Amino acid sequence: MSDKTVIKVDSSNSPKGELGQKYLASGKTVSMRLWENEQPNEPKEPAAREYETVGYVITGRAELHIEGQTVLLEPGSSWVVPKGSSHTYKILESFTAVEATSPPAQVHGRDEN
Numbered sequence: 001m002s003d004k005t006v007i008k009v010d011s012s013n014s015p016k017g018e019l020g021q022k023y024l025a026s027g028k029t030v031s032m033r034l035w036e037n038e039q040p041n042e043p044k045e046p047a048a049r050e051y052e053t054v055g056y057v058i059t060g061r062a063e064l065h066i067e068g069q070t071v072l073l074e075p076g077s078s079w080v081v082p083k084g085s086s087h088t089y090k091i092l093e094s095f096t097a098v099e100a101t102s103p104p105a106q107v108h109g110r111d112e113n
Contacts, residue, residue: 011036023106024098031104035097038062043090051101053081060095064088073097 007025011034014022024032043065056078064071064079066087073079073095081087 017106021099026104026106029104030100030102031106032098032100033105035095035099038091038095040091040093043088046086046088048084048086049081049101049105050083051103051105052083053099053101053105055079055081055097055099058096058098060097061092062095062097063090063092065090 005027009025011022011024014024014034016022017033020035020038022034022036024034026032038060043063046065055073057073057075059075062073064073064081064087066081067085071079
């Protein structure tokens with residue numbers, strides 16, 4: 001019996017979240033999202049999410065402010081935000097990154113709170 005759950009998602013047709021993220025492929029326990037050409041900004045209020053995030057920078061630079069630390073994110077950098085960690089991002093130059101969240105961030109409104 002072949003697996004019928006394999007899907008392909010084209011980011012040009014992906015739905016967008018309220019924060020500007022594009023939702024990509026999503027499984028039962030992990031999902032992907034794309035932050036594309038995010039522009040420089042001041043950090044938003046820190047938030048703690050009910051999912052773990054791992055990310056990878058494609059272009060640009062940003063600061064991840066997490067639990068009293070500042071981490072510079074540049075092309076080729078990857079990072080982890082543990083579930084429940086207080087954090088925010090400050091975009092320093094036009095920023096594109098892909099993230100994976102577990103459990104999927106967009107389910108049950110986890111991403112918009």
